[in-house]
Amino acid sequence: MIEIKELYYNYTDGSQALNNISLDLKKGRVIGIIGANGAGKSTLFMNIMGILRPSQGKIYYKQDPMTYGKSFLNNYRQQVGVVFQDPDKQIFFSNVFDDVAFALRNAGLDEILVNERVEEALRVMELLEVQKKPVHLLSYGQKKRVAIAGVLAMDPEVILMDEPSAGLDPAMKEGIVEIIRFLQNKGTKVVVSSHDMDFIYRITDYVYVLHQGRNRLEGSPEKVFLEEEIIRDCGLEIPWLIKVHRHMQVPVFKEESDLYHYWGEKSWKSS
Numbered sequence: 001m002i003e004i005k006e007l008y009y010n011y012t013d014g015s016q017a018l019n020n021i022s023l024d025l026k027k028g029r030v031i032g033i034i035g036a037n038g039a040g041k042s043t044l045f046m047n048i049m050g051i052l053r054p055s056q057g058k059i060y061y062k063q064d065p066m067t068y069g070k071s072f073l074n075n076y077r078q079q080v081g082v083v084f085q086d087p088d089k090q091i092f093f094s095n096v097f098d099d100v101a102f103a104l105r106n107a108g109l110d111e112i113l114v115n116e117r118v119e120e121a122l123r124v125m126e127l128l129e130v131q132k133k134p135v136h137l138l139s140y141g142q143k144k145r146v147a148i149a150g151v152l153a154m155d156p157e158v159i160l161m162d163e164p165s166a167g168l169d170p171a172m173k174e175g176i177v178e179i180i181r182f183l184q185n186k187g188t189k190v191v192v193s194s195h196d197m198d199f200i201y202r203i204t205d206y207v208y209v210l211h212q213g214r215n216r217l218e219g220s221p222e223k224v225f226l227e228e229e230i231i232r233d234c235g236l237e238i239p240w241l242i243k244v245h246r247h248m249q250v251p252v253f254k255e256e257s258d259l260y261h262y263w264g265e266k267s268w269k270s271s
């Protein structure tokens, strides 16, 4: 899988965006990369995709160091997909179907297979009804789903999602949670960055906290978010289920439903 060792990245104006970052995607099935604005998350994603080249340090894919030749990157990007924060940066074609088919056609897949893969991705993303629609007429949330469908259709081993839930209404956000669970169940590794700590707490099983380009903390979300002082120092929020644990003397629950179940049982016993 992907392993990053002692990665540094400096922009041409001298800003040091990544400062000795190491991470190993084997550590979780859904991995969270969190940090305040400017912490280095997008720069890290662009390094992982081979869009930016580290100033120092290495990225390994299945134990092989990343090289930046066309053939390595073409093969790598069929196995490692990215959904950028802004769907307009990812969508190139005028209609939904062709946009989702773009990378598959580019990889030279047979048109019958392209149709099968695209239809499946459109079905999963609930986009079948708009497949003939020009992309520029879609809502922001629909565009975001088109961008995800384009990556799903490639069926990569790893999917990076930069702020997948940003700007979405609650129903659409819930849809993203379902997609991540669907990917997790089928064994696709998901790496997700977000400013929404409740979302990260709920869907990840391992979290890396970045602060000013450095690794500040890592571990299970239950462990990481109990480090309240460090989390706040990194400019991040504490998820509400951890606040409830702290202030109401209840166990640490991962799911809202577990908390309600616990409360239900407690009040039943005391009545």
Ligand SMILES: Nc1ncnc2c1ncn2[C@@H]1O[C@H](COP(=O)(O)OP(=O)(O)OP(=O)(O)O)[C@@H](O)[C@H]1O
Pocket: 011, 012, 013, 015, 016, 017, 035, 036, 037, 038, 039, 040, 041, 042, 043, 044
């Ligand atoms: N093109 C660039 N040129 C110079 N500096 C840059 C460039 N892009 C980003 N930076 C700097 O690199 C640092 C990391 O930025 P990055 O966009 O990776 O952070 P981020 O964690 O993704 O932030 P956000 O949460 O706001 O998206 C910041 O200090 C930023 O100002």
